[in-house]
Amino acid sequence: MFTMQRPEARTSPREARARFRDGLVAHTSGWSHGFVQTNLVSVPRRDAIALRRFAVRNPRACPLLDVVGAGDYWTELAVGADLRRDLPAYRVWSKGELIAEPGDVVDYWGSDLVTFLVGCTFTFEPYLERAGIPLRHLEQGVNVPMYRTNRKALGARRFRGPVVVSMRPVPADRVDLAAWITMDMPHAHGAPVHVGSPASIGVRDLAKPDFGDPVRLHDGDVPVFWACGVTLQEAVVQAKLPFAITHAPGHMLITDRRARPSGSGEIRILR
Template identity: 80%
Template structure:
């Protein structure tokens, strides 16, 4: 069903998580084809209601897959997973400042942390590949580039901020096909939010992403932008919470849930 050119594409989620728990640090784009990937954001419980409201108000950027109650580090989306150890890389924040980058956060975990799992565009990439649509960041061995934009989220109490987007250069003739495929995967951010001129959404220089790596456009490519789950992380950082844990951009939780084209046009929680 999916391409087999990279061994990690065929790695089962449990095996991938075991490798990350063992210390492998890598971006998860191209891993475990056919399975849903998720962003992670953990905040003190007293901020969870407002942060959930922020996510619900901004479903394109923050499609909720699961909300894990205080202190828990497991989810029904991934059997046996340990949310403290099974992502390749984490970031720890205090009052808006990055204070640590770790391959696990066991020592930082607290009993009052509520964890949000948010959909990721890495989920739909195998479907694009199956349709013959090239993914330049994988061709170039890079993390997908991500940018803050001038697009504004709907706020919720102290949580405010811009929409963050990921960018994939696509051949112009393939943009409509890519949009049609991803539109039916709202739990993975759905259709692109913008195609073409980066300046129209406040991006000054494609060669200087805010997160991830620079990716070069090939002749005939146009930049295509999808909403990105790092939007939720940005809202948490801007809120300057006393403490928060997030995934490192591009380093996701690989779940056991099969990715599907829904055809509903609606954002829904995956159970």
């Protein structure tokens, strides 16, 4: 069984979304154990084909779970959800500049927006906990740290940028276990993309993440890096689109889809 010290772990996706719709702002790591979480990026329809191509070319960083048609704000991944209101925090962009970070984007929504929902590593965190792998960011009450790397995503027209990674400190004797647990979860970024030396992927200082919060490593911990869906957000920001909406990093859509282990240890989405 999953550890249940935190009440948020037992919160159903529907209840979590309702609380966020009512104004609660919280990063969603540790919420609704066993359910799939996603990033959100909304762009004008004319840019949607190229952005989808970017996601397809970078499946490790951008595992595409749904594309929502122009103007629509619902998804089969979360019945009854309103994509304009049911995430804890959003970011609104104009020409690559952050212009607002509201709790909902109803007033910014338009009939031209196509929305991409991309998998998130928060989905696999309960399985790490169940295996006895600590989640230092939850222990310390902060958002997971995320970093731009020196690895370049494969571009698609105007969409280019670095691969962004999230980092979790893992005790050295459990790194292989963490990789094994996550390798069969491509919808949640899969196995780590790097273990150990941050400098070799262009991360100069773990204490200064580009997104999220710094996390203290314990003695014997090794920094382990997974590809992150903020890669898609970075591509949109660097493209300097006239307008775009994204989730605020760490503040995800909690869907109704369950992630379950199969008998072989594989973890998959149940539809």
